[in-house]
Amino acid sequence: MTEGNHLASTRRAVLAGAMAMAAAPLMPRPVAAREVPSLAADVAAGRLPPLAERLPEEPLVVQPVERIGRYGGTWRAGLRGGGDTIGLIRMLGYEPLVAWDREWRNVVPHLATAWEVSDEARVYTFRLRRGVRWSDGKPFTAEDIAFVVNDLFAHPDWPGGAPTWLRSGGAGPRAEVVDAHTLRLVFRAPHGLLLQHLATGRGTELTMYQRAHCAQFHPATNPNVEQLVREGNHRNWVALFQARCGQVFTAQRWQPTIPTLNAWIPETPYTGATQVLNFRRNPFYWKVDPEGNQLPYLDRVSFRISDSVEDLTLRAMAGEIDMQDRHIATLANRAVFHDNRERGGYRFFEVVPDLYNAVALMLNQTHRDPVMRSVLGNREVRRALSHAINRREIIDAVFVGQGRPWGLGSRPESPLYQPGVGEAHTVFDRALANRLLDEAGLRNRDRQGFRLLPDGRRFSIEVMIIPAVRPEWGDAAEMIQRDWRQVGVELRIATIDRTLMEERRNRNEFDALIWEGSAGLGEALQPDHFLPSSWWSAFGIAWFRWVQSPTHPDAMEPPAHVKRQLALYDEMLRSADPAVQAERMKEIIRIASDQLYAIGIVLPPNGYGIVRNTFRNVPASMPGSWSWPHPGPVQTSQFFLA
Amino acid sequence: MTAEPILALREVTMTFPVRRGWLSRPAVLRAVAGVTLDVRPGEVLGIVGESGCGKTTLGRCIVGVHPPTSGRILLRPRDGGPLRDITRRDRALQAELARDIRMIFQDPFGSLNPRLTVFDIVAEPLRVHGEGGDRAALEDRVAAMLEKVGLRPDAMRRYPHAFSGGQRQRIGIARALILGPRIVVADEAVSALDVSVRAQILNLLQDLREEMGLTILFIGHDLGVVRAFCDRVAVMYCGELVEVAPAEELFRAPAHPYTEVLLSAVPEPDPRLRGQKRRIVLQGEVPDPLARPSGCVFHPRCPAAFDRCRNEAPELTSRGDGRAAACWRHEVVRSAA
Amino acid sequence: MSAAPLAPPVSSMADPLATASGWRLFWLRFRRHRVAFVSLWIVVALYGVAAFAEFLAPHPPDRTMGRYTYAPPQPFGLFWTDPTTGETAFRPHVDGYRVEIDPVALRRSFVPDATRPVDVCLFPRVEPYRLWGVVPLEHRLFGPCDPNDPFFLFGADRLGRDVLSRTIHGTRISLSVGLIGVALSLLLGIAIGGAAGYVGGALDAAVQRVSEVLRSLPTIPLWLGLAAALPREWDPLTIYFAITVLLSLIGWIELARVVRGRFLALRGEDFVLAARIEGMHPVRVVMRHMVPQVTSHVIATATLAIPAMILAETALSFLGLGLQPPLVSWGVLLQEAQNIRSVAAAPWLFLPGGAVVLAVLCLNFLGDGLRDAADPYDV
């Protein structure tokens, strides 16, 4: 059993992408590594064990993007005020059991070196990397993960229980510690997408708690926990636990006192009072470059916390930010960043968004009002409305001419891309639109020229938008409004608060909404625009209700094509074979596109980020998503300052 | 001389709570302290005293600006029936009384609403009391009234700021008299005017009084004017009446030491009197109204005070000849007589 | 008796001022303030612009010309010299654009090009529209003779919308926010302050206390909280009125303070006393004798409150809590402009800010002038 291979004993195991990881399997155990210069003094003074004792027996060898780097330097970037923990996870905290490769094609070994999946994808067995140490030098074992799964997620007091992505059949798994380096997760129902989910940002939740440290705050392992709760003036042990050990999305997990597997350790706790969040290198980090140099190259990370995007933008332009795309890389800023490249001494890198569309207008096909339901549920009406939109003009005006007309379908960069699907129903053809609407029984018009519903009311659609999230939506909506006016359909734009939008959506009290079209690369992980799978499946909230519970008063039985999709998805979950999953997913997307679950406008142009010229090993292009939590899978530990 | 009073004050007292800043608890200021006084029909009764003596407050109690804290105010009805208690007035009664008892104010600038024309100002009582009919009728009455007070009828189209002080006071008089009242309270009505104009206004009031049979309460501090204008004079000190007497008598032979002091202080327009006139120099200051002296209020400054004055407060007692004074010395005189 | 008058009395029957009403005197005093007088006319003009926005703006506010995103302002000229012949003729025009596309920066640059004039007409025929949503019209005051030509005197925004037209349309909401807000404040302020000042006593004390609390509260958090509490399903116009009401909730305090102070002073005035002795109904006393005295002063205070509301609206919009597109207000326009990109490359997007400054400035001068005229020695 060599590193990177699967547990070879069972050929029935599904091969999950480890083979694709280019260099890793072939890499011999690196030798003759140098000590990290900035740690040399500590090692010499005996405060730190020598490198060989810090590195695992089988360190993860990271292939640098450009070249072997050199040690030293600080990575400066910015965080938004308010716990910008997502950004931290992406940049510093992506250390899951299994990870994505840089191309977002395959799941590759990370903290787990190999895994086996049982039939029907119910039982997963992971082989953990040997000798990996937490930042306090304690070994990382299967017990650490079992603690999270069994003692936290399965504990009745733990808020929310196991996270959704870890559930199947409505419950989380049971963790079995086979030996110190072998862990088994046993699910109640098939969970074919587990590996992919593990490789997303949320997958890191399993590897963020050191049992030895966190058990102090758990009633099962520390009988005196009540006393600590009282002393710390906490509500209960969970609050105590989260305060001292953190929780995946809270700022509290970024404390110097919490042992971590990350490349850098915070120097001060991340709190609301923090102005600059500084990290120093983790001397026990478990990755090396091909020459055996312990990563990370960069000694420090320094994140300025700013409440003003403009402030961050100016800092980036002034060359005070080394690498970043988050918050600052807006469409509008591109030109100014371009102009200040020399002044700031930076270059651009490309970020391919995990979006199939920048503007996805979803019509509520399960409208509470039967007349509206029959009209919006009519595929021909939706086609008409799609053809009525002059996408080119919107792209010109709103998207600086970037991107092409697009409906619903995977991005060309996606493995699931199917020619013609994304382009379907996107031709601007006002005559066709009018004809289709006439044929759909919407021939009558009122004095202002608007079409009337069969019951005599005006055919008027209110669309909920939150321009605060994407300013383009408001602009696009205004242009769609004009286009639809031309075919006699009224669009009313409701600028709305997010909370309220979600409330109305979940109560199924809305006509339409605009959101971005997710996902365009990681379709299977976030399929809500392709079939009724979550509250974000706004095209058929009542169908989703039905999927959840057919007896729910708000539930509506979906039509045949939806049921077909649900069946396909079920097949997908039962198989952990990526090839099978890909085929099923493609068909689901084809149906969704054909049924116009969302009327899309434009295939989003690629985003960008800026990186200082001296800041190396940043790929020229990377996907951008929470499912592929960029730049995490690039392996930020191999960034260096030339 | 002892005609039935048209207006009678019985032990009228008016106090105000005074808060002197944040520290002290509210004190009680006795602006008017137990004034009893009869006003006879058709007379001009002068009320004199230095500033702060309560004469203005007394006048305001009578016209109904504020009800007295205690005591009674009685008014003889128009038909001459028995005196009617008008101490407490609701708005209806106030409106009714506003026909009988009216007021002329001191400040010819502040007493006329600068935003209204003279017509509006003078006609307002008519309108409030529902008299006068339509606009033309109102204009006729206002014009007649204006002529009566010596203004040209076309003045009614102008605003108060277009008039001099004397003219404004005429407007104020017109407003006071247009309802044909019986009693007019003139509160320092000529104090703000220049000498030459003051005489005009006083003469005008004199004429109108005779013509309309008015009873006038003339509140003032200029003793010369009071002497010239009033039939009877009441002298106030520290909220109390210290002397009441027919004008001639009072100026000839003041019965109360304070009256004497007042008279002696008036600068006479005759240089020959320089050094001849006996000037009584008062000790100290007017007492703080919040800390009234015991006994006779005037005793700390009185040149003729004796022991009794310090301990007992003298009542205002009549001497029988229409004169009354609140002074133990006067008491002595009376008992001697 | 006041201090001996230093200046001689000037009014007499012969004086032309003699028959002037209080309002006329007010006006005459006001006219002496030259800056305020000029400001008055600018403010009147601004409100005129607000009233006739549809007619005055060369384009509808939401008209996008996708080809002209971020087009800079075009210079306007009355005479045009033909570059080929060198002849100069009267031809009102703006310079057209030469477009340069930079594919890396994802940007089109526009350079005004004098050789391609866009003819400008008075009363050009345009697509039919309705003034105030009522009066059907087919012409605007001015604009390009050919409606398809670019015509951006203030430049264009990120959607190729005419900033001038949007600014003109924004005038309507921005100025009316102030006006309506102040009207509501006035209503509240006069009612509350008037009652407190006239009745006095416990009511006065209560009002004093409440307004002290409200004044002590930093307004932005209050507005933030309240603005966040507005039901978002309301349509933009309702939100607009709600925001106005919110602004006025704070605005009344100052007005109430002024009114109360004046009423307290007026209550002791002899002419009010005279009216009260008359047995007049208190409401009539207040309406006839007290309110007219405070109006000019209140108008001045109200005028000074309008700019504060305009600024408050822009600040709220800036924080994302005020009015939202598709409504067009100056605040909304500035909110869209408030990024480095605009500062750096499209500074004309801040021209609505110029409008804010102009309006606020003029309203302040006007208010100051009015106040001086109402009461030369009062703060």
Add this chain to the structure above:
Amino acid sequence: MALFLLRRLGAMVATLVAISLIAFAVIELPPGDFATAYVAAMQANGVVMTEEEIAGLRAAYGLDGGLLERYAAWIWAILSRGDFGQSFEWRQPVSDLIWGRVGMSMVVELTALVVMWCVALPIGVYSAVRRYTVGDYAATLFGFLGLAVPNFLLALGLMYLSFRLTGSALSGLNDDRFIDAPWDAARIADFLAHLWAPVLVLATAGMAHLIRVLRANLLDELNKPYVVAARARGLPEGRLIWKYPVRVALNPLVSSIGLLLPTLISSSVVVGVVMSLPTAGPLLLRALMSQDTYLAGAFILLMGTLAILGTVISDLLLALVDPRVRHR
């Protein structure tokens, strides 16, 4: 004086209770709670949360109690233990979060106040004494311009200008390297080098009001007999103006400091957000947006308290400088 203080304090407590009620109500008014706001924020980052997770969140934050109940608990904790509760977002005691920020705010705002006075005073006096001269108009125009330009525009412009001229963004109150450093001379120097910009923005905005009130007050006083009387005693004009009418005209302004403070605090929210200052504003805005009840509540309560304290202090100041107030 002692009695006055007591009464003033009593009134202050009553006002504070009112403020705390308002603060709490305002934060609780918007639909939804922290959980919904949190879920929405996660959603924006692509993290989808389920109903169970949300319910778990609510339970964890104690958002399931009644409004009054929570208010009572909150206010009781503050009064009994000085415990402002926990910030939902930061899972930290609120008191750990706010003091530093509020302190920084006070530094910025008080500096702005001082600058405002130092500039407004001479300008106000000048424009009153030289009424209707070019200088008066210029001063007035300057003051009004400061008032008319929205704060955020000024801040934004200043930041960009600084970027163009010096190549560095003008934001924050310290360079990164000083932020966790002790307050030594170097840090203070750096602090002052950053402080001027927000102070400038804040001061220009408030100055007009000060100038205008001072000018009006002074115009009122300039014609008073006591000024003529002082002149009749042969005092030099400059000394006379500053000693007599200015002194009297300042008194009402002294009492207005307290009222200026809430305004300053408000505008510093906006400036703080634009210029990314470590002041209360940005955190408050965040807290309000994310419905972090106790954090926002504590901020509003604290700002209200400071404002009221400001009023009390300025009342005392007034008593100090104005004998008419002192001796009554």
Add this chain to the structure above:
Amino acid sequence: MMSEHTGRDPVPQPLLRVEGLRVAFGPYEAVRGVDFSIAPGRVLCLVGESGCGKSVTARAVMRLVEPAGRVTAGRILWHGGESAEAMDLAALDSRGRDMRALRGPGMAMIFQEPMSALSPVHTIGEQLTEPMRLHLGLSRKAAEERAVDLLARVGIPNPRARLSAYAFQLSGGMRQRAMIAIALACSPKLLIADEPTTALDVTTQAQVLDLLAELVRELGMAMLFITHDLGVVAQLGDEVAVMYLGRIVERAPVFDLFDRPHHPYTQALLRSVPSLRGPRPRRLAAIEGLVPSLAALPPGCVFHPRCERAAAGLCDRDDPAETATADGLRTVRCHRVEAFAS
């Protein structure tokens, strides 16, 4: 009490001589050519109704009408300086050093309302010592000592404690005494009193008048006393100048004036003052008509519309010149002065 100084005494060398003084406020002339002079130890009373220009005249002497008003013509000759040459104050810069140096040691002023003429926020002591330290160069301590003496001199009890009192803490009479003390701080040669007793009650007025008379006698200073009350004039004045509409219509020693007023305005004025003596008049004598506005002065003699004896064709046409009696002690501005001056 003070019968010694009467108008009959030979007139000493004047301290101040005003010639043809004119003061304008904008387009209106409030003072239209006024002449008078005051000698040390003498009291000149300037009498007239409100708006006649008496206050303006007094302030113009101290050059305190600027900038609202302006001395447009005339000379204000000051003989109080070191040199024999008279100094023309009208030619000085009203805010200049020379003028300032004169205020305080040369001339001082007391005002009608002591409350508003005293600074509300400075102590009496501060305002009292200020001119001494400024003009006499006294130390704070010396100034305070002198201030205590002065306060005692003007009859303020417990003077040392009063130094730290504020104006609002004193009664009206005390305030006026304090005001007088401040005026006397630098021992002025000329005291200008602008209606100092008008705002006071009669009893207090009497005290203040006595005090002023005493001071003039003791200190030998000259006093220009502005009043509208002829009773006050009769008590205090050595000489009287009656003003009407910006001009002195009659000037005479006090006994002459009260005995035999020449100008019809003076006569009417005297008649309209009610006396406490003699028979009670049935009616008061009034001057009919109104004081014309400065904006619309009648032609000819400005008093002619109200004058009982105005002669048509003369008084309504020609402005009367000032005529002096043979002894030069008296001047009258009336066309028909011979016709009735008996």
